[in-house]
Amino acid sequence: MPANLTPQYLKAEEDYRRATTPEDELQCLQVMLQEIPKHKGTDHLQASLKSKVAKLKREIAAEKTAGKKSRGVRIPRQGAGTAILLGGPNAGKSQLLASLTRATPEVAPYPFTTTMPMPGMMAWQDVTVQLIDTPPITADFIESYTYGMIRAADLALLLVDLGADEGIEQCQDVLDKLGATKTRLAKESYLDEQDVGLSYTQTLLVPNKIDLPDAAARLELLHELCSIDFPEYVISAQERTGMEALRDEIYRRMDVVRVYTKLPSAKQPDLDRPFTVRRGRTLLDLAAQVHKDYIEGLKFARVWGSAVHDGTVVKGDYVLHDKDVVELHM
Numbered sequence: 189m190p191a192n193l194t195p196q197y198l199k200a201e202e203d204y205r206r207a208t209t210p211e212d213e214l215q216c217l218q219v220m221l222q223e224i225p226k227h228k229g230t231d232h233l234q235a236s237l238k239s240k241v242a243k244l245k246r247e248i249a250a251e252k253t254a255g256k257k258s259r260g261v262r263i264p265r266q267g268a269g270t271a272i273l274l275g276g277p278n279a280g281k282s283q284l285l286a287s288l289t290r291a292t293p294e295v296a297p298y299p300f301t302t303t304m305p306m307p308g309m310m311a312w313q314d315v316t317v318q319l320i321d322t323p324p325i326t327a328d329f330i331e332s333y334t335y336g337m338i339r340a341a342d343l344a345l346l347l348v349d350l351g352a353d354e355g356i357e358q359c360q361d362v363l364d365k366l367g368a369t370k371t372r373l374a375k376e377s378y379l380d381e382q383d384v385g386l387s388y389t390q391t392l393l394v395p396n397k398i399d400l401p402d403a404a405a406r407l408e409l410l411h412e413l414c415s416i417d418f419p420e421y422v423i424s425a426q427e428r429t430g431m432e433a434l435r436d437e438i439y440r441r442m443d444v445v446r447v448y449t450k451l452p453s454a455k456q457p458d459l460d461r462p463f464t465v466r467r468g469r470t471l472l473d474l475a476a477q478v479h480k481d482y483i484e485g486l487k488f489a490r491v492w493g494s495a496v497h498d499g500t501v502v503k504g505d506y507v508l509h510d511k512d513v514v515e516l517h518m
């Protein structure tokens with residue numbers, strides 16, 4: 189990072205990428221604008237932040253006059269994080285949602301079956317990850333709300349239909365379609381250094397229907413014809429082959445730790461429902477999730493976990509570890 193961005197800036201940027209409402213986006217951008225070092229080297233970035241802020245303010249004002257109806261399709265975040273399922277028609281997006289969650293989307297052997305996005309919760313050990321099934325993307329069709337959902341997602345899964353000869357081209361069409369916009373798929377998630385409007389979402393390539401006779405040959409062809417460098421998970425969503433490796437990787441990519449909370453009065457922590465906090469985040473971030481009163485009122489916490497001695501007293505800046513048990517004191 190040439191601009192020497194502060195931790196507060198980087199945290200706001202992380203939140204900005206995941207924001208699902210214009211109000212949340214605006215709040216994050218304002219922190220970024222406040223935190224950005226003001227010098228020649230950040231001129232571009234400052235300008236891009238300012239124009240985004242102005243644009244969002246106009247959008248929010250316009251929505252106020254038009255009423256809630258003007259809001260696009262939005263799905264609130266839930267669980268440890270969000271993965272969005274993308275691909276051409278018939279790739280098996282809805283079947284994958286059905287196989288990994290309890291959702292019951294329509295699955296059918298004709299294109300454009302899905303017309304609205306549908307969320308479902310995928311279990312991983314004692315936590316869940318939100319998956320969102322979407323309508324297909326083709327060379328000349330994409331629902332406009334899809335961009336916002338891709339930007340806000342922690343991860344994208346790009347499905348390839350190995351059951352039809354068109355599958356490879358349809359996958360390339362999705363990449364080309366998005367590649368021509370400011371919402372792109374990549375190996376890692378990040379925002380462009382100069383333009384906060386240009387976002388990249390980390391993506392796994394998911395060739396599907398490997399149970400079918402010609403699928404293996406088409407997979408080879410996919411490798412020859414497309415130079416896609418995303419990590420690959422070959423599956424049969426219908427036969428549930430490769431499901432567990434994919435499930436693990438989806439969770440891993442959320443990059444969170446689990447934290448169990450305990451009331452000072454209780455003998456045992458609540459081991460059933462952990463909170464999830466992004467890796468590297470602190471006790472204060474957890475406190476804000478547990479209850480807004482803790483943001484101001486937190487005095488200290490006791491922690492039982494891998495990085496500290498049992499019952500160690502820590503302050504708000506303590507970095508949380510997976511499976512920490514935390515007792516918050518007001």
Ligand SMILES: Nc1nc2c(ncn2[C@@H]2O[C@H](COP(=O)(O)OP(=O)(O)OP(=O)(O)O)[C@@H](O)[C@H]2O)c(=O)[nH]1
Nearest residue numbers: 278279280281282283296297300301302324425426
């Ligand atoms: N053999 C086989 N068929 C599959 C597999 N996954 C999905 N299918 C079939 O492929 C067809 C399309 O599946 P969907 O899940 O509806 O595909 P989609 O990507 O959601 O399609 P759209 O909603 O039109 O974009 C259906 O007939 C499924 O039964 C698989 O792993 N193996």
Ligand SMILES: [Mg+2]
Nearest residue numbers: 281282301302
């Ligand atoms: Mg579908």
